[in-house]
Amino acid sequence: MRSVPAMSLRRRSRIGSSLHSPNWASRAFSIRSLFGFAAPSDSQSEVPRPPSRPRSLDGSGFVAGACSRSGASWVRRLEEALGETGCPVRFGGSRLFATRAAVEPATSDGLTVEGILSNRWAILDEGEGDWKSHAAAIAQSVILIKRRLQWKKLLVRLELLSKQLDKPDLWDDPQHAGKISREHGTLMAKMKEVMEFEQELLEHVDMIKLAREENDADLESESLKALLRMRRISKEKELEALLAGEHDSCSCFIEVQAGAGGTESMDWAAMVMNMYKMWAQHRGYGVNVVDEMAGEIAGIKRATIKVDGEYAFGYAKAEVGVHRLVRISPFDSNKRRHTSFAAVAVIPILGEGFSHVQINESDLRIERFRAGGAGGQHVNTTESAVRIVHIPTGVTATCQNERSQHQNKASAMAVLQSRLDQLEMARQAQMNAQHTQSLTEISWGNQIRSYVLHPYRMVKDLRTNYEVSNPDSVLEGDLDGFILSYLSDLMDKDEASP
Numbered sequence: 001m002r003s004v005p006a007m008s009l010r011r012r013s014r015i016g017s018s019l020h021s022p023n024w025a026s027r028a029f030s031i032r033s034l035f036g037f038a039a040p041s042d043s044q045s046e047v048p049r050p051p052s053r054p055r056s057l058d059g060s061g062f063v064a065g066a067c068s069r070s071g072a073s074w075v076r077r078l079e080e081a082l083g084e085t086g087c088p089v090r091f092g093g094s095r096l097f098a099t100r101a102a103v104e105p106a107t108s109d110g111l112t113v114e115g116i117l118s119n120r121w122a123i124l125d126e127g128e129g130d131w132k133s134h135a136a137a138i139a140q141s142v143i144l145i146k147r148r149l150q151w152k153k154l155l156v157r158l159e160l161l162s163k164q165l166d167k168p169d170l171w172d173d174p175q176h177a178g179k180i181s182r183e184h185g186t187l188m189a190k191m192k193e194v195m196e197f198e199q200e201l202l203e204h205v206d207m208i209k210l211a212r213e214e215n216d217a218d219l220e221s222e223s224l225k226a227l228l229r230m231r232r233i234s235k236e237k238e239l240e241a242l243l244a245g246e247h248d249s250c251s252c253f254i255e256v257q258a259g260a261g262g263t264e265s266m267d268w269a270a271m272v273m274n275m276y277k278m279w280a281q282h283r284g285y286g287v288n289v290v291d292e293m294a295g296e297i298a299g300i301k302r303a304t305i306k307v308d309g310e311y312a313f314g315y316a317k318a319e320v321g322v323h324r325l326v327r328i329s330p331f332d333s334n335k336r337r338h339t340s341f342a343a344v345a346v347i348p349i350l351g352e353g354f355s356h357v358q359i360n361e362s363d364l365r366i367e368r369f370r371a372g373g374a375g376g377q378h379v380n381t382t383e384s385a386v387r388i389v390h391i392p393t394g395v396t397a398t399c400q401n402e403r404s405q406h407q408n409k410a411s412a413m414a415v416l417q418s419r420l421d422q423l424e425m426a427r428q429a430q431m432n433a434q435h436t437q438s439l440t441e442i443s444w445g446n447q448i449r450s451y452v453l454h455p456y457r458m459v460k461d462l463r464t465n466y467e468v469s470n471p472d473s474v475l476e477g478d479l480d481g482f483i484l485s486y487l488s489d490l491m492d493k494d495e496a497s498p
Helices: 009-015 024-034 074-082 094-098 113-118 131-148 151-165 174-213 217-241 263-282 312-319 405-429 471-475 480-496
Strands: 251-258 286-294 300-308 321-328 337-349 364-369 385-390 395-399 447-452 458-461
Touching: 113 131, 113 174, 131 174, 131 217, 151 174, 174 217, 251 263, 251 312, 263 286, 263 300, 263 312, 263 321, 263 337, 263 471, 286 395, 286 405, 300 312, 312 337, 312 480, 337 405, 385 405, 395 405, 447 471, 458 471, 458 480
Parallel strands: 321 447
Antiparallel strands: 251 300, 251 337, 286 300, 321 337, 364 385, 385 395, 447 458
16 A cells, blocks of 8 residues: 655644555545545534546546545546445456546645646745645656556556456366466556656645644655655656566566677677676676677677566667667778677566466477587586577577586577567567567668767667767666657657557
């Protein structure tokens, strides 16, 4: 359950009973008290109520039958959804969020997130310490998050899934039922998180107004600090809202392959791979080298790393394509300018909740050979490296970085499984370019980003025109600006398409 600012018992008695009560009915009454609606008492005494102006979740206007005197707010809708027993009626189901009857949360005086924006409160720097500025910035983020999540479509989809879950014969097909159930749970989690964040903002706005009425500097300070924390968190939530794809939350493999340019491109491929290792480490992801084939003189011909962490694929998919480098060659005695290319592919690692392509042992050809490159007394003297070929598709996976043949085989099988899963996803969706692209056309005219070190210094993404003038920081893993720009541009194009 969502946390609220700490406050004294005196303050709690002013705004109602504890918001942390484990009983749903108690919590509903405490929220009702917070917004000025009294719980029923033996005396049936009437308590003055501020007007409320509930709005529908889809922004379609006021809810039919709502009246301020009866307190027809989202709190009452919540209590009705909880049922007479005070227990959630399949909390997260269509009865609470996915229906048009659900209404937006509001403050005790009827202020909604849209209302905050319509007030046009100035958004100042975080250090200004103005609560209206913080509230406006957070409200702006909430609206942006809803837009990125395609809120109205989310409601429609959730309602459809809820109807399917109510069918008595759903579990006659367990695989289909599991898929429906997982999607429903995922959408509900996203919607619940946004609505809780939105309600928390309005609670703090109410508390600040209450603190000013009572001249309570401590309560006002606590709520102001909470708003500042929410404002900082909202930026992270904005970015997460861009990662709404089915597999965006998965870990992934990143593959880099040298293109046209010989030794130059092999050296450039090694630089690109090092850039992704540093980027992943900066984000706190785990990084393991799965396969690497060294170049004859310098760099790598190809390499594969495993990036393990939440939303690794969602972020890394923005890097798929050909990367071009222009520089004075360190391998050219005449110091001429050279252009090099390296291709990047990103493959999601599907978790247990996703269906995988079945691999038959009879469809595999397993080859064992001695590992190449630098090694110790054991690595280059035994056939510990493993190459697995999936005969029906011709997909190949190689691993030679582990000391044990069994470990190399297990790693190669994991890569092969992910590649086959990706191939199946691309076949079903007919959108192979979303996940990876061919590594055969690694040449001029196919690049997504240019890294220019001479005669000027600049890195420019040719898809979004986002650019920076400090290539060194980019090569050291500072890629978030490029990734965010690409994901935002992709979202805008999706919204513009019919």
